[in-house]
Amino acid sequence: MAGPIINDATTKTKERKITIDPITRLEGHGKIEIFLDAAGNVENAYLQIPELRGFERFCIGRHVMELPVLTNRLCGVCPAAHHLASTKALDAVFSATPTETAKKLRELFYMGQYTHSHIAHFYALAAPDFVLGPSAPSNKRNVLGVVDAVGVPIGAEVIKHRSYGQKVQEIVGGRATHPVFGLPGGVSKQISEEERVQMQEMAKSCVEFGKFTIKLFHDIVLANKDYMGLVLNQDAYYLNSYYMGMVDKNNKTNFYDGDIRVVDQEGKEVLKYKPSQYLDVIAEHVEPWTYMKMPYLKKVGWKGFVTGKDSGIYRVGPLGRINVCNGYTTPLAQKEYEFLAKTVKDLGVKGPVNHTLAYHWARVIELQYATERMLELASDKSITSDDIRGPYNEPKEGVGIVEAPRGTLIHHYASDKNGLCTKINMVVATTNNYAAINTSVIQAAKALIKNGEVSQGLLNKVEMAFRCYDPCNSCGTHSLNGGPALEVTVKRKDGSVHSVQRNF
Amino acid sequence: MAEKIKIAQYWGAGCGGCDVALLDIDAKILDVHAIAQVVFWPIGFDGKISEIEKMPDKSITVSFYNGAIRNSENEHIAKVLREKSVVMIAFGSCACFGGTPGLANVTNKKEIFETVYKNTPSTDNPDFVTPQHHIKVKEGELELPEFWDSVKTLDEVVDVDYFMPGCPPTVNLIAMAVDAVAQHVTKGTPLPPKGAVIASDKTLCDECKRERVEKGRRIDKIYQAYEIKPDPKKCLLDQGIICIGPATRAGCGAMCPNAQMPCRGCMGPTKGVQEQGASMLSALSSLLNITDTESQLSEEQVMTLMMQVKDPLGTFYAFTLPKSMLKKAVTERGRRKVVS
Numbered sequence: 001m002a003g004p005i006i007n008d009a010t011t012k013t014k015e016r017k018i019t020i021d022p023i024t025r026l027e028g029h030g031k032i033e034i035f036l037d038a039a040g041n042v043e044n045a046y047l048q049i050p051e052l053r054g055f056e057r058f059c060i061g062r063h064v065m066e067l068p069v070l071t072n073r074l075c076g077v078c079p080a081a082h083h084l085a086s087t088k089a090l091d092a093v094f095s096a097t098p099t100e101t102a103k104k105l106r107e108l109f110y111m112g113q114y115t116h117s118h119i120a121h122f123y124a125l126a127a128p129d130f131v132l133g134p135s136a137p138s139n140k141r142n143v144l145g146v147v148d149a150v151g152v153p154i155g156a157e158v159i160k161h162r163s164y165g166q167k168v169q170e171i172v173g174g175r176a177t178h179p180v181f182g183l184p185g186g187v188s189k190q191i192s193e194e195e196r197v198q199m200q201e202m203a204k205s206c207v208e209f210g211k212f213t214i215k216l217f218h219d220i221v222l223a224n225k226d227y228m229g230l231v232l233n234q235d236a237y238y239l240n241s242y243y244m245g246m247v248d249k250n251n252k253t254n255f256y257d258g259d260i261r262v263v264d265q266e267g268k269e270v271l272k273y274k275p276s277q278y279l280d281v282i283a284e285h286v287e288p289w290t291y292m293k294m295p296y297l298k299k300v301g302w303k304g305f306v307t308g309k310d311s312g313i314y315r316v317g318p319l320g321r322i323n324v325c326n327g328y329t330t331p332l333a334q335k336e337y338e339f340l341a342k343t344v345k346d347l348g349v350k351g352p353v354n355h356t357l358a359y360h361w362a363r364v365i366e367l368q369y370a371t372e373r374m375l376e377l378a379s380d381k382s383i384t385s386d387d388i389r390g391p392y393n394e395p396k397e398g399v400g401i402v403e404a405p406r407g408t409l410i411h412h413y414a415s416d417k418n419g420l421c422t423k424i425n426m427v428v429a430t431t432n433n434y435a436a437i438n439t440s441v442i443q444a445a446k447a448l449i450k451n452g453e454v455s456q457g458l459l460n461k462v463e464m465a466f467r468c469y470d471p472c473n474s475c476g477t478h479s480l481n482g483g484p485a486l487e488v489t490v491k492r493k494d495g496s497v498h499s500v501q502r503n504f
Numbered sequence: 505m506a507e508k509i510k511i512a513q514y515w516g517a518g519c520g521g522c523d524v525a526l527l528d529i530d531a532k533i534l535d536v537h538a539i540a541q542v543v544f545w546p547i548g549f550d551g552k553i554s555e556i557e558k559m560p561d562k563s564i565t566v567s568f569y570n571g572a573i574r575n576s577e578n579e580h581i582a583k584v585l586r587e588k589s590v591v592m593i594a595f596g597s598c599a600c601f602g603g604t605p606g607l608a609n610v611t612n613k614k615e616i617f618e619t620v621y622k623n624t625p626s627t628d629n630p631d632f633v634t635p636q637h638h639i640k641v642k643e644g645e646l647e648l649p650e651f652w653d654s655v656k657t658l659d660e661v662v663d664v665d666y667f668m669p670g671c672p673p674t675v676n677l678i679a680m681a682v683d684a685v686a687q688h689v690t691k692g693t694p695l696p697p698k699g700a701v702i703a704s705d706k707t708l709c710d711e712c713k714r715e716r717v718e719k720g721r722r723i724d725k726i727y728q729a730y731e732i733k734p735d736p737k738k739c740l741l742d743q744g745i746i747c748i749g750p751a752t753r754a755g756c757g758a759m760c761p762n763a764q765m766p767c768r769g770c771m772g773p774t775k776g777v778q779e780q781g782a783s784m785l786s787a788l789s790s791l792l793n794i795t796d797t798e799s800q801l802s803e804e805q806v807m808t809l810m811m812q813v814k815d816p817l818g819t820f821y822a823f824t825l826p827k828s829m830l831k832k833a834v835t836e837r838g839r840r841k842v843v844s
Contacts, residue, residue, distance in 0.1 A: 076521020174763025
């Protein structure tokens with residue numbers, strides 16, 4: 001196969017505003033507006049989120065028992081994360097302690113979610129930029145282009161293992177998309193021995209696929225000097241932010257349960273909190289040009305789109321988690337974590353990995369962990385026990401937190417004595433990252449667009465600054481059309497269209 | 505080889521689950537790819553829609569629209585796709601009935617903004633800044649879609665040819681739709697009549713494996729799913745757990761009852777019924793023996809029974825409020841009105 005295409009020819013624009021609309025290979029809606037100064041250099045950039053549905057309002061008055069099913073519908077890509085954050089919030093609302101079997105089943109189910117989500121992101125969203133190159137023709141820069149480049153058998157493996165992740169969720173959670181099994185203090189569905197064995201077999205295969213993915217990442221990214229040049233480009237892809245993520249009592253990564261740890265720019269722990277304490281840690285800022293709020297560390301404060309010690313901007317998701325943990329409880333993920341730690345140390349990095357594109361590396365390590373943990377749990381014969389429901393008390397108020405594939409996910413509910421929801425607040429994974437993502441987009445645009453010189457490849461590199469944050473597979477379906485949607489409209493100051501560059 | 509048909513897919517106010525459902529057809533996606541070229545997929549606003557706008561009318565064979573109509577952008581794109589498409593399909597329960605986002609019709613834009621941007625406990629917004637349609641920033645001007653006061657279904661804003669309910673539609677239903685289009689394209693098989701619902705005409709109970717009490721069904725107490733451990737073989741309704749199955753269209757394989765949880769009605773009402781909630785209330789009244797003309801129950805006793813349903817709106821209209829005749833008439837205080 002031909003090598004990846006890193007750069008393409010630029011053309012000079014005299015316009016002052018560049019619109020990337022829609023931004024692509026992410027889940028959800030969004031557009032980027034880039035303003036240029038008279039010399040054609042970037043003055044500022046905005047990543048706008050044009051949607052809102054208002055769950056926090058219309059969930060009031062619903063029975064809290066319905067919230068795990070209603071809040072699933074926040075996101076059809078990671079409904080499992082919402083379902084579990086919601087179920088854990090119900091554990092807290094009902095002062096219920098889930099049984100050991102229920103805890104294991106919830107976590108097993110969740111490893112299915114991570115397997116599906118991280119595979120979809122790495123292969124359908126991220127891989128086109130690395131396998132084909134950030135400046136490859138955009139009608140090739142999609143998952144089918146990746147399949148053409150790496151071969152159909154590998155493509156079939158990708159489809160198979162993503163569907164295994166979905167299947168595990170379906171077996172344990174009742175449904176893959178919009179699961180239903182969560183109860184305060186337990187789960188609704190007992191697992192048969194036959195189902196356990198089926199999941200164990202799928203998990204074994206997924207562990208092997210995790211190993212394959214890490215090797216592929218080494219071969220196509222780490223072994224390519226051009227990509228390492230991009231990854232290490234501190235002008236375009238580097239933020240010295242705070243980091244947040246869930247850890248177990250030994251500070252190992254855990255996606256399902258634990259305390260939330262926050263580290264600073266040097267990697268020092270500045271906070272460790274329990275779900276019920278989140279309001280002491282997080283506040284949310286509102287801007288009039290976007291529907292999404294911007295959380296920040298309350299004690300540090302909101303200082304705008306800058307990072308560093310004095311700015312409360314933090315990052316979550318794979319990079320956040322790898323920077324707050326000291327490793328993994330499973331051997332293969334731990335081995336790759338140590339390799340990453342040694343590699344960045346050899347590059348002279350002290351403290352956390354601030355390189356934004358390292359999100360991708362962290363994500364493939366997490367895929368390996370999720371598959372290994374899935375195999376551990378599916379191999380545990382005790383998960384077929386019928387002890388799946390624990391006791392509960394009168395409903396009050398409570399908070400549930402899990403690590404969604406995209407980051408820390410917080411659900412907070414209050415109930416009246418009849419079980420009707422009186423208050424609901426949610427701080428969602430990508431929302432946590434929003435301020436950082438916007439800062440990354442500004443940074444990449446400023447570093448990459450100079451003197452009005454633009455090209456589709458260059459603008460895709462601006463998109464790479466947000467894409468790495470956001471695992472999703474609706475983009476995979478999008479990319480299947482063979483015509484990924486990148487359109488650049490160059491507008492005059494009055495808003496009229498000067499020219500349109502399209503790649504579809 | 506015949507020229508590929510053109511298809512489009514867009515998501516409005518939805519969650520992406522409909523798009524994941526398309527991924528879940530796995531190998532069948534290759535069948536779609538064999539006959540169709542996708543000209544537009546979820547993430548498209550004015551930039552890309554302007555390209556669709558330039559296409560001749562009716563040049564897209566099929567458009568799948570998922571998600572409800574929540575803002576000006578959703579509505580605009582729905583209208584453009586309608587104009588450019590031969591067949592317009594409302595894909596998924598949000599497009600068909602409003603879905604979960606449609607529950608927002610108990611409230612309005614003002615209340616939603618106050619909750620989200622002011623009253624939620626983590627929000628720090630003393631000046632009550634809210635998103636604006638046109639915004640002046642230091643460097644120029646930015647624009648956002650306008651947030652409507654209420655959620656609309658797709659057929660409230662454009663003419664819809666077919667409806668595919670489900671949250672999300674199941675793999676089987678999608679395969680059925682793909683086959684129908686493929687047969688039409690390759691063999692000239694006629695499409696179903698306009699307005700058809702691409703799903704089963706039965707009720708969920710018909711495909712649920714749980715055993716129902718055949719005669720003299722009667723429940724005295726209503727339970728939430730966490731309050732009792734149901735007998736895994738018996739009908740959930742017979743055990744006092746409100747399951748919307750009797751008022752819900754079949755087609756999902758009764759996945760939720762199979763997982764020991766009640767149906768919430770995501771497939772929408774059964775054939776010929778618009779009011780899923782009223783349909784379920786009527787089914788429930790018979791179980792509670794309220795409609796029995798010989799019933800000895802006083803109105804007070806009836807109220808006592810029905811008040812066991814703590815949240816009728818969320819219970820009976822979790823997926824269909826914008827399609828229901830209640831619409832905006834339902835307020836928080838109206839909760840009782842729904843019951844009585």
